[in-house]
Amino acid sequence: MYPQDEIRQAFEAQSLVEVYRDDIAEGHAYTGYIVDASPSLVLVHLLDDEIFVMNGYLILRTDDITEVTPVSPLLEKIADYHQLRPVVPQGIILSSVAAALESVDKQYPIFLVATEYLEDPGEMHIGKLDQVSATEASINEVNAMPAWHGIFTYSLDEITCIGIDTHYLRALEGVMRRENLYI
16 A cells, blocks of 8 residues: 555544654654645644653655554554544645645744754754745744744755644743743
8 A cells, every 4th residue: 555545544534543754764653643634745643652642743744654554452542541532723734835834833833843854864943934935934943042043944845844732842832931032
């Protein structure tokens, strides 16, 4: 079966799955529910399978997905026991990376972008959208202090993942608000 068929089946069944991107992170899977998909992007509602809570969303490029598999029966039962269900965030547009970034920026104070094919394969950037074009996105980034770090520009082709509404991002947003940093 092809990954696109696996994506469609998981989306239609709203089943808990593991999503692999072996060309980017061999052997690593994201566990969650596929809650929306387009020909180019997939939206996954993430499950933290260590503490069994839903933990934000990832927007992944469809072409990067190498496999989608059902989780173990035990994990499915634990998720059911905790009554974990997928929720579709409103207003997220998956027609392109540019549209996804623009819609995410309207819905969330900060978000994460990953550029996993560049020099540092684990490189991630957190911030707000400054501007986006048909080929590039500029992100006003936040550093670990937290403080605004500056505006950095990425080719849309370099962005392999967009993360939103995770526990970490919500905590960082709370600290930024407490520190009176404009969000």
